[in-house]
Amino acid sequence: MSTSHMQTNRQLLQLIKLRNGFIALQLLVVLLAEFWFEYSLSYISLKLIIAAELVINLGLFYYYKGNRNAQSIEFLLQVSLDILTLTLLLYFANGATNPFVSLLLLPVAIAAVTLPKPWLLFVTFMALAAYSTLLFTLDHHQMHVIDMQQHFIGMWLTFVLSALVVVLIVASLAQAMRQQERLVSQLREEQLRQEQLVALGTTAAQFAHQMATPLATANLLTEELELEYSSTLLTQLKEQLGLCSKRLQDFRVMSEELKQNSKRQIPLGQLFSQIQQEIQLNFSDVKVRYQLDSNEQLAVYSDTTLFPALLNLVQNAVQASKQNNSQQIEVSSQIENQQLTLTIRDFGIGLSEQTLLDLGSTVVKSEQGFGMGVLLSHATLGRLGAQFRLYNHSEVGAVVEVIMKLVKLS
Structure with missing residues (x-):
């Protein structure tokens, strides 16, 4: 649920505490009207309403005191309670003629x-209906004999205009502030993720630089051993060392392309x-089941970081x-509306809901090998303009979808 529809109980508790002060103020006004100004009002009814309001508010305070989230419907109930109690108090205190009727705007x-x-x-x-009810339930003597009908109707129109101003201006400002807070929060999260990626990239570059010398030495030693001993194991070892050297060279080429921000067209056939x-x-x-829908006329516009990101997945x-x-996975593709959807499905145990939310945005510890690789792949694909989706398969395992824009091969 988005933050516009979910508020923490701290905000609701603050509203309940403010209502306690408002209830105390109501009681003070009623006592002043009874003993200081000696108005003729239904004080028993007023005090009973205030007492009931206090009991309900104390119950709400203890209910929301725990660590829980309050949904928007609960805020709706709170403001509806305020309108109801204010309307009852005003009804027993001369209705729409009471100068405190404007408090219905709160x-x-x-x-x-x-x-x-x-x-x-x-x-x-609801507030307009409450004010209208108070106005139309006034005694005819108050409306006609004192000749205050135009005044009371003018007060009602002023209330309507004030309510419209609150709805149009205050609500717009509040929505703009919430959007700004969401944007700042997103920028802060993105900055933290970029700092984490920079740290990972720096570490990888340092590690690659440190590995160059011992890898070259290992290659020389393997060649010398091959001259003295002929063994299949040595041949396999040399192949693996050669693969490591190739990966290191690819990393250097990739780094140079990233510095120059160079991109090129990669034909789908070549990519697959x-x-x-x-x-x-x-x-x-x-065992890999392929369902790759290739098109020789289409290509993806990317750089050398695309393939390592896909290989990570x-x-x-x-x-x-x-x-x-x-011992099986599925790799499939679909071309639709000039978009390539590359799907990689595993046959594992699937992912928890929290892991699905966290993967790609932060490093997640997992026995399944997810976490840093997915984070790097997600960041790389996002930089290349590709979309990244991760969800559980309806039968077994998890599914990763990478959606990329296609261009005509030139």
Whole structure:
């Protein structure tokens, strides 16, 4: 639920505490009217209403004192309670002739800040109905004999205009402030994520630089051992060291392209072929079901960081399947409306709801291999303008979708 529809109980508790002060003020006004000004009012009814309001408010205070979230409907009930109690107090205190009748605007103002627009309109109509009821239930003697009919109707029109001002201006300002707060929150989260990615990138660059010398030494030692001993194991070791050297070289090329911000068209056939080759090379023990819809006339406009990001997702899918004693994954694609949807499905145990929310935005500890790889892939795909979706399959496992725009190959 979005923040515009969910408020913390701290805000609601603050409203309840303010109502306690307002109840004390109501009691003070009633006592002054009874003993100081000696007005002729129904004081028993007024005191009973104030007592009932105090009991209800104390009950609400203890109810919301715990650590829980309050939804917008609960704010609606609060302001509706205020309108009801104010209307009852005013009814037993000369109705619309009471100068405190303008206090009915307070619940409207509170609703403008805390409630969505449809419920704000409901509260506004409720306050207008309350004022209208107080006006039309006035004694005819008060309306005609004292000749105050035009004055009371003018007060009612002023209240209507004031309520419209609150709805149109205060509600708009409150909505703009909420949007600004959401934007600031999003920018803060994005900044924290970018700082985390910069730290990861710096660490990776330092690690790659430090690995260059020992890797070159290992290659030389392997070549010398091959001269003295002929072994299949040495040959396999040399192949793996060569693969590490190639990865290190690819990392350097990638770094240079990132510095120059150079992008190029990558034909779909080339992209799919490279994915299949790398999967066969790195995960030869895994059964992969391909459903790749290639088009020789289309390409993705990207740089060299795209393929490592996709390979990270494939690796995570393989690890998730193996955690569930499965040796298979699915890689499929769909082309529609000049968009490529690349889908990678694993056959693992699936992901919890909280993990689905956190993956891609922060590093998540997981036995399935998710976390840092997904974070880096998500950041890379976002930088390239691709969309990233992650959800659980209806049968078993999790599904990653990468949606990229396609261009005609030139």
